Amino acid sequence: MNISHHFDDATLMAYSAGSLPQGMALLVACHLHWCEHCRERVDATNAVGGVLLDDIEPVSLGEGALNDLLARLDEPEQELAKPVSRPSASAGQLPAPLAELVGCDIDELPWKRIGYGVRQVDLDLDGPGATRLLRISPGVSVPHHTHTGNELTLILSGSYNDEVGRFCRGDVADLDGEMEHQPLVDTDEDCICLIATDAPLKFTGLFGRLVQPFIGL
Ligand SMILES: [Zn+2]
Known part of the structure; x- marks a missing residue:
């Protein structure tokens, strides 16, 4: 796989620290499944984190800290992903963490039409x-939008072009609230992306403002 767009350092550090929302962490795990370059960067980030931990001066804990910690160990673990319902036929097509989550072929998912040439699950x-x-169908462009928070996109198949460049299978777009973009599918193949945000999108064009209340993107 020829990957040319990767995550920001800040995103990988947040991933290593375990501070990303669940969907973003899933998306990062999916890209890491395909991208050796980012796997090495995560390893380096973890090494730096370890050195920083070694440098921290020990502080004395308050009374009851040990009991609190032991009590927390008894709490049920937070589920990171839904249980696997059955092995997927599209395991080769989807990155493993996503294939496990959806548990079916990508065409069998309950795609819902949310506008001209755009479907979502x-x-x-x-x-x-x-x-x-x-x-997104070929030739279709998603309305101009900016983000109130961060948006991560992983291309699963097909490709699109926007103000940043061309994105193909395996590439990620790592956008913050400053960025305004309008992706356009530029081949004769559907472009299928995994998108995770930490806040709702904000459409900027007139068309976007008109459709936003309906499609709930
Ligand atoms: Zn990468």
């Missing part, structure tokens, strides 16, 4: 923001 994960699969 909401993955309905817990936490702030939204995580969805978007399937």
Whole structure:
């Protein structure tokens, strides 16, 4: 796989620290499954984190700290992903963490039409923001939008062009609230992306403002 767009350092550090919302962490794990370059960067980030921990001066803990910690160990573990329902036929097509989550072929998912040439599946994960699969038909462009928070996109198949460049299978777009963009599918194949945000999108064009209340992106 020829990957040319990767995550920001800040995103990988947040991933290593375990501070990303569930959907974003899933998306990072999916890219890491395909991208050796970012796997090495995560290893380096973890090494730096370890050195920083070694340098921290020990502080004395308050009374009851040990009991609090032991009590927390008894709490049920937070579920990171929904249980696997059955092995997927599209395991080779989807990155493993996503294939395990959806448990079926990408064409068998309950795609919902949300506008001209655009279909989506909401993955309905817990936490702030939204995580969805978007399937965009050839020649269709998603309305201009900016973000109130961060948006991560992983291209699963097909490709698109926007103000940043061309994005193909395996590439990620790592956008913050400053960025305004309008992706256009530029081949004769559907572009299927995994998109995770930590806050709702904000459409800027007139068309976007008109459709936003209906498509709930
Ligand atoms: Zn990468």
